[in-house]
Amino acid sequence: MTTTAATPAPGVRGATSEAAARVPHVVIVGAGFGGLRVARALARAPVAVTVVDQHNYHCFLPLLYQVATAGLEPQDIAYPIRAILRRYRNVAFRMARVARADLAGRTLITERGERIGYDHLVVAAGSVTHDFGNPGVAAHAFGLHDIDDARAIRNHVLRLLERAEAMADGPERAALLTLVVVGGGPTGVELAGALAEFRRHVVPRDYRHVRADDLRVLLLEGTDRILGALPERLRQAALSDLAALGVDVRLGTLVGTLDAGAVTLADGARLATHTVIWAAGVKGPPLAAALGLPPGRGGRIAVGATLAVAGHPEVQAIGDVALVAGAEQLPQVAQVAMQQGEHAARNVVRALAGEPPLPFAYRDKGTMATIGRSRAVCHLRGLDLRGRLAWWAWLVVHIVMLIGFRNRLVVLVNWAWNYVTYDRGVRAIVGAGDGRGAP
Numbered sequence: 001m002t003t004t005a006a007t008p009a010p011g012v013r014g015a016t017s018e019a020a021a022r023v024p025h026v027v028i029v030g031a032g033f034g035g036l037r038v039a040r041a042l043a044r045a046p047v048a049v050t051v052v053d054q055h056n057y058h059c060f061l062p063l064l065y066q067v068a069t070a071g072l073e074p075q076d077i078a079y080p081i082r083a084i085l086r087r088y089r090n091v092a093f094r095m096a097r098v099a100r101a102d103l104a105g106r107t108l109i110t111e112r113g114e115r116i117g118y119d120h121l122v123v124a125a126g127s128v129t130h131d132f133g134n135p136g137v138a139a140h141a142f143g144l145h146d147i148d149d150a151r152a153i154r155n156h157v158l159r160l161l162e163r164a165e166a167m168a169d170g171p172e173r174a175a176l177l178t179l180v181v182v183g184g185g186p187t188g189v190e191l192a193g194a195l196a197e198f199r200r201h202v203v204p205r206d207y208r209h210v211r212a213d214d215l216r217v218l219l220l221e222g223t224d225r226i227l228g229a230l231p232e233r234l235r236q237a238a239l240s241d242l243a244a245l246g247v248d249v250r251l252g253t254l255v256g257t258l259d260a261g262a263v264t265l266a267d268g269a270r271l272a273t274h275t276v277i278w279a280a281g282v283k284g285p286p287l288a289a290a291l292g293l294p295p296g297r298g299g300r301i302a303v304g305a306t307l308a309v310a311g312h313p314e315v316q317a318i319g320d321v322a323l324v325a326g327a328e329q330l331p332q333v334a335q336v337a338m339q340q341g342e343h344a345a346r347n348v349v350r351a352l353a354g355e356p357p358l359p360f361a362y363r364d365k366g367t368m369a370t371i372g373r374s375r376a377v378c379h380l381r382g383l384d385l386r387g388r389l390a391w392w393a394w395l396v397v398h399i400v401m402l403i404g405f406r407n408r409l410v411v412l413v414n415w416a417w418n419y420v421t422y423d424r425g426v427r428a429i430v431g432a433g434d435g436r437g438a439p
């Protein structure tokens with residue numbers, strides 16, 4: 001089936017085919033932070049919108065590490081895309097993985113071979129884990145980029161603890177109980193902090209033979225700093241919070257190779273472990289190359305200052321997948337994706353009115369990371385916060401950003417429960433292991 005501008009896009013209810021034929025069709029690839037903003041901003045525009053995503057849910061990535069550490073359940077941070085979009089009468093959803101494009105024919109082609117025509121295209125396909133060509137990462141490390149990754153990490157760690165509980169002390173048990181996080185950005189720091197809290201509050205209660213101190217959490221960072229986007233004072237605060245939780249932070253430590261039972265560092269040292277979680281960076285998704293659009297650094301799509309692709313004014317790229325000329329240093333964070341989503345929608349509306357597109361300008365609202373219970377760092381509009389106050393600010397921002405009243409309520413209740421009881425969510429090992437890093 002082909003959806004084109006001349007064919008009523010699904011979701012344009014009540015439109016006659018003649019009227020629909022005149023309705024420009026905007027296709028958005030990706031229902032992440034950026035794509036959903038485009039759809040929302042076009043909800044009252046005279047266009048038919050189709051959002052295409054490979055999943056039927058939107059995932060709130062900033063809380064993925066809590067799923068990986070049994071603080072939250074997968075369904076607490078996922079929300080059905082159809083439920084999000086149902087209030088927008090001109091917006092339809094198609095669950096499909098886009099495989100390539102016929103740019104001249106203004107058509108996307110899905111993996112199943114379906115063709116989706118467009119007048120305007122917004123590519124908001126996010127990013128994937130970047131292994132920097134490091135041998136062994138794909139085979140032996142866990143990424144943390146979607147719900148499957150988070151579940152795999154959680155199942156794996158819980159399985160290791162079950163095994164260690166029945167083993168005598170020795171090098172193999174020590175390797176099982178060594179968890180290595182690579183990358184000192186927000187994801188790595190938050191994950192290492194959460195694993196350390198799990199060790200402190202859950203391990204002593206749940207296991208008779210694994211002592212909290214038996215479980216080691218290491219955070220390896222190649223540069224001389226963690227949380228590079230934050231001011232020095234907050235970086236130091238984060239380091240001391242991690243140290244207080246017992247995380248072994250090693251700065252200036254480059255990973256060489258990974259194999260099934262160890263990480264070999266660039267200086268030749270070997271760390272025996274069966275758990276490496278790779279949070280060292282992201283790159284453009286496979287789709288970025290497959291579309292045939294101009295490539296940018298890091299496997300992203302190169303776009304101009306207006307977010308449009310050179311030679312294809314009808315195509316814009318936003319969020320993690322876009323490398324904006326003149327703003328290459330923009331961080332790959334949700335705020336950038338959301339602001340670019342609104343901007344892309346504005347430029348579509350301007351194009352319909354025959355007006356030229358406007359350049360994108362980012363308004364930096366700040367950066368934050370949580371390290372553990374009552375420990376966080378926030379740099380918000382020039383205001384530096386740490387400790388309990390920063391933690392409350394982090395909590396409020398994340399609850400507000402979560403989509404859906406049910407998810408907000410469930411997450412709030414879970415956090416309150418965890419806070420009061422020092423406990424975690426249900427630690428059920430569900431599903432088969434995926435083999436990565438398994439002893």
Ligand SMILES: Cc1cc2nc3c(=O)[nH]c(=O)nc-3n(C[C@H](O)[C@H](O)[C@H](O)COP(=O)(O)OP(=O)(O)OC[C@H]3O[C@@H](n4cnc5c(N)ncnc54)[C@H](O)[C@@H]3O)c2cc1C
Binds near residue numbers: 052127
């Ligand atoms: C673990 C983790 C923690 C993070 N924490 C924070 C944080 O605390 N604060 C913050 O600001 N940012 C954080 N980020 C970054 C933030 O989540 C991203 O910058 C943001 O999600 C980018 O939005 P996006 O719309 O570009 O892409 P995404 O939100 O990733 O959405 C991309 C969508 O495209 C879909 N897609 C991809 N390829 C295809 C295809 N071929 N066909 C169809 N659909 C496709 C995907 O399924 C996905 O739904 C974190 C990221 C991760 C991974």
